[in-house]
Amino acid sequence: MTIKFGVVVFPGSNCDHDAYYALRKVLGYDVTFLWHKESDLQDCDALILPGGFSYGDYLRPGAIAKLSPIMNSVVSFANKGGVVVGICNGFQVLLESGLLPGILLRNDHLRFVCRDVFITPLNRNSIFTSEISSSPLQVPIAHGDGNYFADEETLKSLQDNNQIVFQYSSPEGIIAQEFNPNGSCLNIAGIQNKEGNVLGMMPHPERASDPALSKTDGAVVFKSIYHNLINRL
Amino acid sequence: MFKVKVVVRRRSSILDPYGKAVEQGAKLLGIKNVRSVRINKEIDFLVQTDDEELAQKEVIELCGKLLANPIMEDYEFKLERTDDN
Numbered sequence: 001m002t003i004k005f006g007v008v009v010f011p012g013s014n015c016d017h018d019a020y021y022a023l024r025k026v027l028g029y030d031v032t033f034l035w036h037k038e039s040d041l042q043d044c045d046a047l048i049l050p051g052g053f054s055y056g057d058y059l060r061p062g063a064i065a066k067l068s069p070i071m072n073s074v075v076s077f078a079n080k081g082g083v084v085v086g087i088c089n090g091f092q093v094l095l096e097s098g099l100l101p102g103i104l105l106r107n108d109h110l111r112f113v114c115r116d117v118f119i120t121p122l123n124r125n126s127i128f129t130s131e132i133s134s135s136p137l138q139v140p141i142a143h144g145d146g147n148y149f150a151d152e153e154t155l156k157s158l159q160d161n162n163q164i165v166f167q168y169s170s171p172e173g174i175i176a177q178e179f180n181p182n183g184s185c186l187n188i189a190g191i192q193n194k195e196g197n198v199l200g201m202m203p204h205p206e207r208a209s210d211p212a213l214s215k216t217d218g219a220v221v222f223k224s225i226y227h228n229l230i231n232r233l
Numbered sequence: 234m235f236k237v238k239v240v241v242r243r244r245s246s247i248l249d250p251y252g253k254a255v256e257q258g259a260k261l262l263g264i265k266n267v268r269s270v271r272i273n274k275e276i277d278f279l280v281q282t283d284d285e286e287l288a289q290k291e292v293i294e295l296c297g298k299l300l301a302n303p304i305m306e307d308y309e310f311k312l313e314r315t316d317d318n
Contacts (some may be wrong), residue, residue, distance in 0.1 A: 059299065059300065060302055063299060063302070064299075067299070074247065096302065097240060102304065103302060103304045103305050104248065105248070106248075106251075107250075108248065108249045108250075110250045110253070149247070149304075149305065150304070151304075
């Protein structure tokens with residue numbers, strides 16, 4: 001038995017091949033593309049909603065992608081405990097589809113931001129972080145709408161239930177406003193659902209996985225998922 | 234048939250960066266007294282039915298599930314009966 005990843009492809013996805021490459025060529029995992037008009041998840045064990053600009057970000061990022069036929073299957077897969085990761089635009093799709101709470105607003109400084117950041121895992125017991133041996137992780141962000149927002153009650157519930165997975169930090173792991181690249185509440189870079197099987201994150205772990213690019217901190221997210229799923233078999 | 238006009242507004246508690254940018258532009262033009270600019274979305278469409286209750290129901294469903302995100306936006310709409318095609 002092996003673990004099979006599925007990378008969903010929406011019209012306008014542009015990190016789908018990066019995710020596929022990181023999973024197959026760098027990490028050697030089984031992976032397949034899943035076209036948004038399909039509803040068959042092809043027996044995948046973990047799903048990636050990749051970054052990009054699905055449907056041109058029309059209306060709001062992720063607002064139309066959530067209505068794609070494949071999303072019905074993704075939502076029922078997630079509700080049955082299936083592992084789903086949304087990266088960047090994929091995070092926006094997860095929020096719009098209601099699998100995660102809150103919303104991503106325009107960056108507070110109004111600019112598209114594309115650079116490396118440091119993220120510190122707040123929750124080290126998550127299936128997405130369990131293999132992390134040293135932190136923070138250095139991973140790139142590339143977004144215009146990454147400013148995580150939720151009301152006070154939701155933020156408190158995220159904290160109480162250990163749902164904040166990653167926070168923007170200094171290279172030493174200090175969480176402070178000056179290391180927040182977009183104005184996110186509580187420096188949030190990634191959250192998971194209460195059950196712990198759905199992760200949404202703005203940084204791109206797939207773009208920091210290949211040793212040829214000299215940055216490999218992101219690979220640990222996929223390794224964590226792989227090891228947790230293998231251990232369940 | 235009904236002509237529908239929907240206006241989607243960001244909640245006043247949520248920063249409107251587009252509005253802020255326009256406010257900044259006004260300042261650069263030397264227009265001094267412009268404040269609280271908010272950029273809203275206006276969406277026009279037709280609903281092909283003569284049943285007003287059904288038209289209302291469809292518009293509310295579309296607004297709630299697609300045109301507006303209730304976490305950050307409010308909406309209002311106007312229905313107007315029309316014979317135009």
